[in-house]
Amino acid sequence: MTTTINWLEEAKKRQEELLATTQAFLRIKSVLDPETIQDGAPFGKGIREALDFAVDVCKESGMAIKDIDGYAAHAEFGAGEEIIGILSHVDVVPEGDGWSTPPYAAEIVDGKIVARGAIDDKGPTMAAIFAAKLVLELGLPLSKRVRLIFGTDEESSWQCVKRYFESEEMPTMGFTPDADFPLIYAEKGLTDLTLRQTSEAYRAQQVPAASRADARLVSFAAGLRMNMVPDKGQAILEPAGQTHEQLVERFQQYLKDSGMNGHAEEKDGRVALQMEGVSVHGMDPGKGVNAGTELIHFLRTLQLDERADQYTSFADRYLYRQHYGETIGIAHEDAEMGALTLNTGVLEYEADEDALFRVNIRYPHSVSYDQWSKILEERLQEAAFSLEVVEHLPPHRVDPKHPLVTTLQRVYTEQTGEEAGIIAIGGATYGRSLDVGVAFGPLFPGRPDSAHQRDEYILVEDLVKATAIYAQAIYELAK
Ligand SMILES: [Zn+2]
Incomplete structure (x- = not known):
């Protein structure tokens, strides 16, 4: 029939x-x-x-x-x-x-x-x-x-x-x-996570830790959504050991050497650095250019105040061009569903307030959430960051x-x-x-x-x- x-x-x-x-x-x-x-x-x-x-x-x-x-x-x-x-x-x-x-x-x-x-x-x-x-x-x-x-x-x-x-x-x-x-x-599986800098000691510290600091990081901001690669990043620096001119010049030189786009300007005694990236969907972050972590990579060439140093050091080590969680130690791939991906969608830093990263991690069914999140948690603890699970949908x-x-x-x-x-x-x-x-x-x-x-x-x-x-x-x- x-x-x-x-x-x-x-x-x-x-x-x-x-x-x-x-x-x-x-x-x-x-x-x-x-x-x-x-x-x-x-x-x-x-x-x-x-x-x-x-x-x-x-x-x-x-x-x-x-x-x-x-x-x-x-x-x-x-x-x-x-x-x-x-x-x-x-x-x-x-x-x-x-x-x-x-x-x-x-x-x-x-x-x-x-x-x-x-x-x-x-x-x-x-x-x-x-x-x-x-x-x-x-x-x-x-x-x-x-x-x-x-x-x-x-x-x-x-x-x-x-x-x-x-x-x-x-x-x-x-x-x-x-x-x-x-x-x-x-x-x-989809997870939205907030990685927050926890150290209270740094929280109270509003001046450069040592006279050897080139600048103090006043604020840092990139991205609005966890599932997008940020296409703009901005850092505000307060000159210390280096002058405005020196900071601007170093950034310009860095842009030239790295082939990245951005600009620097002096504003009210501070220096504002802008980095441009390429925004793509966070499910495939390797196809974009993360303006946030790229700008942090430049900041690592400067000596910053201690709290900023801790923040940028974490990002540069674990998030900068780490689209698969490689340095965290959570990279995993299977033939059927592909690789675990990590997107750092939001970066926020205020000198005397919150400092955090919002990341989106997507993982294939052949690795368990407990397996990779435990490793991530260990890395975070060592670096004085806490982990908040905003959302988790299993594979x-x-x-x-x-x-x-x-x-x-x-x-x-x-x-x-x-x-x-x-x-x-x-x-x-x-x-x-x-x-x-x-x-x-x-x-x-x-x-x-x-x-x-x-x-x-x-x-x-x-x-x-x-x-x-x-x-x-x-x-x-x-x-
Ligand atoms: Zn629909």
């Missing part, structure tokens, strides 16, 4: 309704809005409205609905012990400026629906809903339940899924249409031989004629919210990713194709 279903044909039959419904869905501005938060709408009015819209489409086609206080909702059909989960989200990031068509008009231009949320993740959410509708309408026999789960704050804090799974069943297996085709089956991986993976691979190949290679990534997808979950589309290989950008879009053709793929996937997993 299954072989006779032409899934793409079935999706195409519903194309007009799919487009109209997707457009109407995209016209709801579902951005986090703290000002309209109320009971049942924990992320504001727009997101609540989008959640209702998605749920209503499901309700009309006969699915059973449950709303979890506006944090999430699900729509279910089929019968059986097991649940196949499809997890997507109805919230979007703010639209920003510079759009060619209004971001919430959802106009169709050159075969693309252009709107905030078109590809991330309201277009795919509607594709999944129509896929489920299609399976329902064909009246195919199922031995499992199919559950569409709608999250509401994927773009901010994932409280939605946290809250949802506190009270609701974890699906036996499932996928999220919120990343790339063919299929993402493995994601590195996520589904066995490549698991029926979830092999079934989705087969469906993808049948629908596209393309081989379905499986992908391991350093980032995080919504798929890791499921115990046994993978990311499956909607972005096809070779398509530019417009998520979070102006003129975000999904190709109508791809939306329809994704609907066909999801329909067959739902059926094959739940039959």
Whole structure:
């Protein structure tokens, strides 16, 4: 029976309704809005409205609905012990400026629906809903339940899924249409850490430790986010053993010798040094140039006050061009998920206040968190730094031989004629919210990713194709 279903044909039959419904869905501005938060709408009015819209489409086609206080909702059909989960989200990031068509008009231009949320993740959410509708309408026999789960704050804090799974069943297996085709089956562990200089002795010390110091470090700042490589670094120095002119000259000479970009200027009796780097995503810090640690490397050529000396010495030894944690002793790599990476995203130093580094470490599943964090902690202790874990998401991986993976691979190949290679990534997808979950589309290989950008879009053709793929996937997993 299954072989006779032409899934793409079935999706195409519903194309007009799919487009109209997707457009109407995209016209709801579902951005986090703290000002309209109320009971049942924990992320504001727009997101609540989008959640209702998605749920209503499901309700009309006969699915059973449950709303979890506006944090999430699900729509279910089929019968059986097991649940196949499809997890997507109805919230979007703010639209920003510079759009060619209004971001919430959802106009169709050159075969693309252009709107905030078109590809991330309201277009795919509607594709999944129509896929489920299609399976329902064909009246195919199922031995499992199919559950569409709608999250509401994927773009901010994932409280939605946290809250949802506190009270609701974890699906036996499932996928999220919120990343790339063919299929993402493995994601590195992610940690955000604060390394803080602890020595109280240095804290009190506001003058250069010895007359031999060239300068006192007044402040240092680079980077805003742990998951980005800083592209600017600034140090403010108070001349001591060296004059303004000497400090400026030494920096200029250093720039010349190192080929780095930056500049130095005298300001109110102090010297401000700026270093420029290249910002890239923190999951692959070796591809960027960290302006913060590069500037520290210059500072190491000066004799600084004692506290600054301790701060810069730590950074220069353990963080400067140490994209894999080599000198800390935590470098680790496996063939499947790649290397542990270390990004120093934020560097902050105030002479009589905090001095810290905020780092993002991503690690493959073949090394345990306890293993590497213990080594890091030892290095920190020796250097009089403390470790705060701001966030830790363990690695996520589904066995490549698991029926979830092999079934989705087969469906993808049948629908596209393309081989379905499986992908391991350093980032995080919504798929890791499921115990046994993978990311499956909607972005096809070779398509530019417009998520979070102006003129975000999904190709109508791809939306329809994704609907066909999801329909067959739902059926094959739940039959
Ligand atoms: Zn998303």
